[in-house]
Amino acid sequence: MSKIITKFYGQLNYEKAMTIQNSLVNSAKQKGEYYLMILEHPDTISMGVRSKTSEILIGPEKISELKISIQHSDRGGQTTFHSPGQLIAYPIVDLKKINIQPKDYVAKLQLSMIQTLKQFGINAKSQEMPIGIWVKTKKIASIGVRIRQGITSHGIALNVNNDLEKFQHIISCGIKNHIPTSISNETNQIYSMDEVATLFAENFSKTFDLN
Numbered sequence: 001m002s003k004i005i006t007k008f009y010g011q012l013n014y015e016k017a018m019t020i021q022n023s024l025v026n027s028a029k030q031k032g033e034y035y036l037m038i039l040e041h042p043d044t045i046s047m048g049v050r051s052k053t054s055e056i057l058i059g060p061e062k063i064s065e066l067k068i069s070i071q072h073s074d075r076g077g078q079t080t081f082h083s084p085g086q087l088i089a090y091p092i093v094d095l096k097k098i099n100i101q102p103k104d105y106v107a108k109l110q111l112s113m114i115q116t117l118k119q120f121g122i123n124a125k126s127q128e129m130p131i132g133i134w135v136k137t138k139k140i141a142s143i144g145v146r147i148r149q150g151i152t153s154h155g156i157a158l159n160v161n162n163d164l165e166k167f168q169h170i171i172s173c174g175i176k177n178h179i180p181t182s183i184s185n186e187t188n189q190i191y192s193m194d195e196v197a198t199l200f201a202e203n204f205s206k207t208f209d210l211n
Contacts (some may be wrong), residue, residue, distance in 0.1 A: 001035055004210040006201045008194075009039040011084060014046065014071040022182035024092045025153055032097070036204060037090040037155075038197045041082035044069045045170060048144050055079040055171040066168070075154035077131070077144035078174040085162035085182075087196055089155045091204065096150040098208065105152065106131070106143060108207050113141050115203040116196070117126070122186050132173065133158075138181035142173055150167055160184065160196050 009020070017039060024035045045056060045068055055078060056063075056070070063070065082088065095105055110126040113133045117140065119122040124133050124140060133141035141158040159182035172178040184190050205211035 002097070002210060003033070004034040004036050004091075004205055006036045006038065006205075008197060011040045011042060014037065014044050014069060014073075014082075017041065017090070021090050021092065021153055025151055028092050028094060028201055029149070032094070034094070034210060035086055035092040036201055037092070038089075038170070038201060039088050039090075040084050040086060040193065041088055041190075042069065042084065043067065044071055044082040045079060045167065046082055047072050047078075047079050048074075048075045048146075049073075050077060050174070051079045055174065056169070057171065058169045066169075073144070073154065075144040075146045077142070078172075079170050080142045080144070080157060080172055081167050083162045083166050085160055085184075085193070085201065086134070086195060087156075087158040087160050089127060089197075089200060089204070090098055091152055091155050093208070093210070094151050095147065100208075100209070102147050105147070106145065108135070109143060109145070109156055109204075112200065112207045113156060114201045114206040115207070117183070118159075119199055120183050120187055120191070122183065135181050135186055138179045139172070139175075140181050140183070140186070158183075158196070160193060161190055 161184045
């Protein structure tokens with residue numbers, strides 16, 4: 001089984017992250033290598049292929065005042081909010097070569113996050129809820145992926161220490177009255193992004209048998 005190459009980027013704006021991601025997708029096709037991009041985004045409203053403009057609840061002037069970037073993405077799903085303190089992970093793997101169906105890929109992505117949250121004493125779940133990771137009725141992580149010619153891109157957004165009030169600017173993932181939570185909100189502790197990123201990368205590699 002192939003080994004995944006984990007790349008930590010710190011904070012990247014959305015356009016720069018997409019440029020790097022597209023380059024790695026091409027590399028995956030040509031070289032057969034697998035990658036896990038881990039990063040943070042500055043304040044960004046990301047709109048997936050099923051997003052509606054009505055899911056943005058603030059006007060252009062407020063968006064400009066708050067210096068929020070709006071990005072239209074080719075990932076699945078609807079609208080979400082990215083900000084510093086939120087862990088972004090973009091896996092780039094060839095599902096055909098590791099013999100995983102798209103539905104199972106998403107399930108394993110969710111399991112990777114659930115295992116990571118368990119290490120912080122957080123009991124999270126994905127079953128019987130809209131797609132994503134939930135702590136009771138509060139959403140702690142979102143998933144939006146793209147799979148083209150068997151190769152994955154985009155991925156997950158896990159709330160770690162980010163400002164949850166910023167989700168009030170949108171209807172998150174199409175869910176009205178969405179209540180977000182985060183690792184710091186659930187544990188009353190601030191954790192370093194490096195620690196959470198390292199644990200997630202380890203759990204992802206184990207879950208997909210790419211370590």
